[in-house]
Amino acid sequence: MISHSVEEQELHGLSDGRLIASRRTEVEIWLASHPHEAAQVEAWRAQNAFLHRAYDPILVAPLPARLLDAIRRPGRFSLLRAAAALAWLALGGIVGFQVRGEYPSTERQTTLPYQAALAHAVFSPEVRHPVEVDATQEAHLIAWLSKRLGATLKPPHLEAAGYALLGGRLLTGEGGSGNGAVAQFMYQDGRGARLTLYVRNDASGNGSGETAFRFAREGNIGVFYWLDGRFGYALSGSAEKAELLRVATIVYRQLNP
């Protein structure tokens, strides 16, 4: 049992990724000979991961109308708008998701490209938890997501196109007629730009559809999407449309060898 000493604070810091790199290495070396404390750090990390697993699905759930109404009250809006324009400039690089002038209807919130763009906007800026299961555990990732989506689902390999697989996560979709499970795979190029592939079960509602590529834009996020058999696919990113199309074509070919 550790007392409330510097060491314990540092163990929390390590669990939360808050130690500077040099100190982190020292603490990790110390932990190698202190199994009890090492187990504690592991348990705390597991708690954090469990919290994310339990509550992250809320991030991509459609917003209830009453919450949008709450910030739509007339009278204050012009003031709000003026003040926040500056806020937006300050936050611009961090926020990363620019919804349109009018927040979309609930109906539009359930479309494949919208859901995919939203999921991209929410998770692609994440530094610590961009994915739930990372690419080093690919076999586990495939088994896990395949089970949840009810069909074998392998992430395409896009190294040849310049994108490495970071990993994937399980989400809950809206509007599909399958079991609601959605997989998101995340990729990153050498400069840190990220693409996400969103795979939704039975997005068409009839389960046998096949469509050509379609393109949609949500804010600054471009989405190529298509239906194929029981899945709907959407590739999202803030890259140029031509670049997205290039990668989407490779994804399609790998899924349909």
Add this chain to the structure above:
Amino acid sequence: MFGRDAIVTEIPRLRRYAQALVGDAARADDLVQDTLERALNKWLLWRRGSDLRAWLFTIMHNVFVNQIRTPPLVEFRADEAMPEAQTRATQADGLALRDLDRALAELSADQREVLLLIGLEEMSYAEASQVLGVPLGTVMSRLSRARVRLGALLDGQTGGASLKVVK
């Protein structure tokens, strides 16, 4: 269009935190709604260029604290099975999630806030200290107690298995 959107962009995170904090989906959205309304009323007090997210979480903390202090006391979660948001029910390990809901409900509100701001919202200890308006040392001691207690609660409910299903 910028002002509303800047706040809209933060709503998903406010909802996530509120859900974990109060357990019940409808009550969580009540908390978010109260927070948004207060944010609009106080908009002029927001210092331009400062962190909008931290500001909104600070407001939510104040609303939350007022709610649990004001009689009739808001009762956290019924003892019966808690209604789960549809988005969460479809996650297959619903049982483990319910264990987590229950375990969080057992923590004191102070401990739960610290644990969630740091473990779920990934705020730094200094940011959590600012949002909650308590010294850094208080944040650390609450965090420590919350983690020990949560670990014991999860072990007790599931024989220690629940954390292993995470990955």
